Amino acid sequence: MSEVSTITLSKKDFISDQDVRWCPGCGDYAILSQVQKVFPNLGIPKENFLVVSGIGCSSRFPYYLDTFGFHSIHGRAPALATGAKIANPDLSVWIVTGDGDSMSIGGNHFIHVLRRNFDLNILLFNNQVYGLTKGQYSPTSEIGRISNSTPFGSVDYPFNPPLLALGAGGTFIARGIDREQKHLQGLLYEAYKHKGTSLVEIYQNCWVFNDGAFASLTDREIKMETQLILENGKPMIFGRNQDKGLMLKGSKLEVISLTKKNSINEVMIHDEQNKIQGLLLSELTYDKNYPTPIGVLYREEKPTYETMLHNQLATALKTRGKGNLDKLFNDSHTWKV
Amino acid sequence: MSEVSTITLSKKDFISDQDVRWCPGCGDYAILSQVQKVFPNLGIPKENFLVVSGIGCSSRFPYYLDTFGFHSIHGRAPALATGAKIANPDLSVWIVTGDGDSMSIGGNHFIHVLRRNFDLNILLFNNQVYGLTKGQYSPTSEIGRISNSTPFGSVDYPFNPPLLALGAGGTFIARGIDREQKHLQGLLYEAYKHKGTSLVEIYQNCWVFNDGAFASLTDREIKMETQLILENGKPMIFGRNQDKGLMLKGSKLEVISLTKKNSINEVMIHDEQNKIQGLLLSELTYDKNYPTPIGVLYREEKPTYETMLHNQLATALKTRGKGNLDKLFNDSHTWKV
């Protein structure tokens, strides 16, 4: 990585020669564009990126980025990324996945990669539907969803992605929205900066099968009332006039209005490193009585898996010396004929 | 189930004719015995039990119970139980699984069965090791564990089972210990009573490969200091002299000593239905500065998957009438030759 300081890359360096094949109007375009903007500015040579995906509309992503890419099989991207990161810890590894890919068939790898804390980044395109297979409800669809596989409404309670990730031991949990492009860019930087597994859940509009799922969060008219934009060290306030806040009452969050004098002091200060706060914020995901938190919900620094593993390799090398085949073969009783 | 009221069953009705094949000293024996004591007292005819397991020492369990049993394949018991419960919601379905079975290979089915909230019960025998395959570290082994597969110490952060279960949307989370037999019996009743997916994590001693893993919790000398026995509506106190308690400070729990006057009032009251409390308690799992909560950590009532599904069946039957093949075949344009 000696070239780091001298590389100057730009968005077009990350545009591949493949035709982008998403539906017109798909939220995936916006996310692609943000990634292509952020990658050149990370100070990493282009050949040190590896983008891994599973299967789904979203998982076509690697084809469109001009770097190393692996479009693997359904649900397995985290496992593939794990091997890549262990093999070469210098790579900047990014997983792109959908809500079905990561939480339905891929749920197990998803929770395991989070608990192991590899230094890699997961972009979870949550459109609350199976796009590529034409519209079945997904593990993040609201209960009661009418879809081609649930004509009478689904009877599955959805996963709450940040809460699941926290439960699995995730060390960086953030949420963004396809249409909040600047905000999303910021999250991508933060995710990259975090040395550990970063999960960025991105609400993404599926124009064909679940259009408007996040309309209340993106509609200009009302989004100030529905988005809780988190900033570390700042009070959790929201509303068109920044006139509402969240307060901790006992062990529950409550929405308070800031009209009364002093009440800004009662508003909870966002502390990214407070896990219980992270849990409290995650709990708001589906609650219509609360705003939806976006930004970094939780962040925790602890050694990564690959660091510890490579330390063991280095120590072994130091204490035992470089492995020697002849010694190895003769490490038990031998006899000569 | 018309026979319910008249059945009288006893422990021996649930002892099968198969030789029990666990190592002498294994914690599994004690758990088996408690289950055989509880089952006859649930008011359920013996033929209405179904016990499903995966693979592992613990998963041999169904062979030893004289009722319907399915020793399936590694990690898949929750999926099998799902089908059984949907097919026949009247059955009392119990899953027996190990920490490897449920959280390593079976992690995905584990989180999905929890989120879907079937009315069934999961007994998770957590011995923090792979018993049947002879001692590899498991997803609940502490980091640094020396095992045959990690001679230099593992570099995996463990899962925290109750937290993972909460993250997945679990509606009943409890913890017991193989050697706390009466307490465990109580939990089994509670699990049964809960109409939804009940998870009972049971700390279980593997005498051969991880002996003493829970010694600090079972040792008569110190267990009063290390166990936090939860009771709903009661303050969270512990200690040989019941002289310590947990207090909520901001969004964190703290251990306080009850020597000072009045401080019992500051102790948090256990409210099983408070999810944030459940999360706070789960967070203590691996923290040596806190006692280990045992008992019911969290409980939430909401409709079960199978109830909602069978309601749909009933409604369809009512609104559309019993399905008729001839009508079905002729539901599109037909012509006669």
Next chain:
Amino acid sequence: MANKSKSKKNVDRVVIRFTGDSGDGMQLTGSRFTEATAIMGNDLATYPDYPAEIRAPAGSLAGVSSFQIQFSSDNIGTPGDKLDVLVAMNPAALKTNLADLKTSGIIIANKANYTDKNLRLSGWELNPLEDDFLRDYRVIALDMTRLVSNAVEDMDLSLKLISRSTNMFALGLVSWMYDRTLDSTINFIKDKFAKRPELVEANIRALKAGYNYGDTIEEIQHVVTVSKATFEPGVYRNIVGNQALCFGLITAAEKAGLDIYFSGYPITPASDILHILSGYKNFRIKTFQAEDEIAAIMSVIGAVFCGDLGITATSGPGMALKGESLGLAVATELPLVVLNIQRAGPSTGMPTKTEQADLLQALFGRNGESPVVVIAANSPADCFSTAFEACRIALEHMIPVVVLSDAFLAHGSEPWLIPQTKSLPKIRTHLAGKSNGFNSFKREEKTLARQWGIPGTKGLEHRVGGLEKDIETGDVSYDPINHEKMMNLRQQKVDIIANDIPPVDPFGDKNGKVLVVGWGSSFGAIREAVNRSRKENHSVGHVHLRHLNPFPLNLGETLLKYQNILVPEMNSGQLLLLLRGKFLIDASGLNKVQGKPLGVDEVYDKIIELAGA
């Protein structure tokens, strides 16, 4: 409406392919034309083909969607090899489909879409409608967009809406050319857009405009008619393969007196089965969309253990995932049905394309000696009987059954003779009643089926699992000789089914030069090719295997009656390996692995090569 201005010309069969951008509505157009054709009493077969992307970039080659239909006064079994008419709504569609058009065939193009941009996107240097590149064909190039605009002039519609109706114009035109009535389509439009009257009006106007335009086209001299085909008497409907599968399952459940439990995880081209079955809740069909394919089959195993008729459906990659669990079903001898709607592999391959390369996976895709029953469907309508047969075998023999279909059958359609439900046979089960001293391993002599003792029934308490079991008691056993006996038993349970299935009875010549042995969706192509070669006095027979494991008892001796055995497959020789290995017969393969159905011509050529030799 009648065609007044042109004379009529009767032909035996017609092949039309509607092609356009994914957004152009070609699937709808094709299926409407199909319905109108079914009403006319022709035999027909259809074949939809579409990209793996939901909606690839407009105008790109990758975004082309197509729907092919053959209709005929003869009995046919394929959507046809070469096209009489190619409707190419844009240049990309023309580019990717032209090669299949007959010389002098008709091209119908919407000029409006042959823009510079679209031409560039699809790699045309010049506009083929304008230079003489298409001189070998009869080209009807119209600005359909303008023609539709004219028809709806007074309605104040957006251009987008107008372009979206051009497919109806094309449908109208083709309907006129082949003398189909518009009624059924008009009714359909009224239904579909019931809530948007302006769309009803616009689409009907576009449809009629196309129809009426027919009269004005010089290139077309005659309205072409196709006489009714002769069908066995009865009531018919058109049916798509996946739907026929579902009907077969539902019928089997009723005939066995069981509830259906179905679980699947969405995957092309099997997803429809979940969609369809989830709509029939009043048949007490319990459907469960599982978290993955493993959960799907495992939950089916659980449901079957509890007495439901359990079914799962998937396609190749999902089938690979189910291998371990299917082994558990083998070891526990539970009756379940696994539907594999094959698609082109390996790995993700070409998800929307057809292939039949999962036969050996079905047989051997598990650890250990783990025999299952394997059967395959021949045609969309035949999916009904195949599904029924699968359930029958599973339940009567207490054994897992794998059904192989493929993308071509799944989405293809043909007329189906609706069966008399009363005349269909009942299906036996081995459900045990209350009992003392129940032994789940007590076996029926004829089938070796074990007893099905389901939870909730008093006295049947017992344990099953994947460890080897004592042949007498069903308890776990590691005894070496017992293991061998159990292995033989499991194999025998499959073999014994051969007593229970019809022997093969070759179509055509009962002995002679060439026997064509096929399985699965190549039925139609092979049958037509055999017919054609027999008309030319070649001595040719055709055996199409529904049962692939076990084979019918007389298959070996039948093979010996011919000088050459030809095995056409959409794989690189899977049935071929089995036939050669089992019967030591020097059969040869005709292998096509292009993600496309076999063509009649290909099979015919190969037959002639062998018959001539």
Next chain:
Amino acid sequence: MANKSKSKKNVDRVVIRFTGDSGDGMQLTGSRFTEATAIMGNDLATYPDYPAEIRAPAGSLAGVSSFQIQFSSDNIGTPGDKLDVLVAMNPAALKTNLADLKTSGIIIANKANYTDKNLRLSGWELNPLEDDFLRDYRVIALDMTRLVSNAVEDMDLSLKLISRSTNMFALGLVSWMYDRTLDSTINFIKDKFAKRPELVEANIRALKAGYNYGDTIEEIQHVVTVSKATFEPGVYRNIVGNQALCFGLITAAEKAGLDIYFSGYPITPASDILHILSGYKNFRIKTFQAEDEIAAIMSVIGAVFCGDLGITATSGPGMALKGESLGLAVATELPLVVLNIQRAGPSTGMPTKTEQADLLQALFGRNGESPVVVIAANSPADCFSTAFEACRIALEHMIPVVVLSDAFLAHGSEPWLIPQTKSLPKIRTHLAGKSNGFNSFKREEKTLARQWGIPGTKGLEHRVGGLEKDIETGDVSYDPINHEKMMNLRQQKVDIIANDIPPVDPFGDKNGKVLVVGWGSSFGAIREAVNRSRKENHSVGHVHLRHLNPFPLNLGETLLKYQNILVPEMNSGQLLLLLRGKFLIDASGLNKVQGKPLGVDEVYDKIIELAGA
């Protein structure tokens, strides 16, 4: 110590089986005896066998653990069919093993364990040591527990500790009987219990007590000696199959200049591979215990994409789970090695027992046409070369390779001629250097290997995946003809390897009456049987296939040189199906599916049957 009081008698070969309760330490006893035997310069082969439970109930039939060794002055390839000596530490062990003892063979029993309770648990009505049930054998029944107590009288040890040392007594006694020195065992004991001197003392005393007891036994007339075997000159060690596999992998990595990345999920009998490799961190071996078998192989694919030599190991059920992912490796043409240490199936089957029934799974256990290379190991020591060969093929041909071993090889051992590491060949890789205009699909002519462009190397940025790819560019393609070309290419990449492997060269007769064709762990049994029948002047050859896909080029013509082809397998005829299907040869099988290795006698009998005919 020397045996003074008895005369010596020299024999060619001896077979001993140590059996007892899982807690009796029979595996340790066996492996200590093995080491002492290796030092004596005999050829040897061992076979441990133990229950699936960690520790089944003490005294039960299910809890019996055993370790068998054959040692000889000849070259041998199996642990022997019939036993000369059966050490049976308890009645359960006697019950389950007696049938394998030769008439007049020696039984050594620890009387102390033949209690009423144990007799009942193992189903003996009477104590066999006391009635004359064992009259056809030579019985040495001792109260070892008392004898050991006596020896450690002054030490104040618990009875538990004393009983635990009886295995050393038995070992001492057998060592005396067969003239093995105790030194290596004494050293081992000192090492093992370094921290507990009282255990060192007790075990050594027990060992010596047994040894010295030999002199006093009347039943034994002679000390039996076995002369050294003739070995190719060189330095030898004893090696267990799984360890040899690991050494082969490590050697290959060094010869290719790559790091090893290994990932597995524990499963009997493959777990040791993970255990062993995880100990060699100073060889830069990265091991990853994955959450399941799918994660294991997927992570290997990731590591291989990044330039490591990637390996995963599992057994049958895990192999079934890996099917879909292995298909991805095929589609992406990445060099990885999958080790399947087979065990008895189907499903969970008999996890600690051996079988070779996963050959067809290896070949066909995936969706679509998805060819991989398959090779198999013949013997514990041969696992070394097999692993090396697997890595060589994978890397030089850019292709996934499946290696088949089994429980018998995995845990069995034999002497291994330690290779000269310098003389082992280097392995080529297709790693690409920095480049402009890199094309991952540029192929080497000879192997058709594509270029391996790994992340971190400038200019090699490219994308791979499981969708079908354009044969020129590697971009996604749904073109029908391209798909067929790619399918042929993938098959050709396998076929081409046949040019790169040795032709078969039958052992024994190069043509004649019978050719025995085997694969895998049956090597030793077949070779001995062939030798025996050739000594009796039967014309018999033996071909043992390391390469199962592709087959060696001259296999077909070789088969034609014999009147009969015999294919012994521990399955129901998997290689048999392939040979018949491919070469149309009427080969016949000898199929044993009992979770046990093939015996020499069984193969011999069948050869004679065919050779005599």
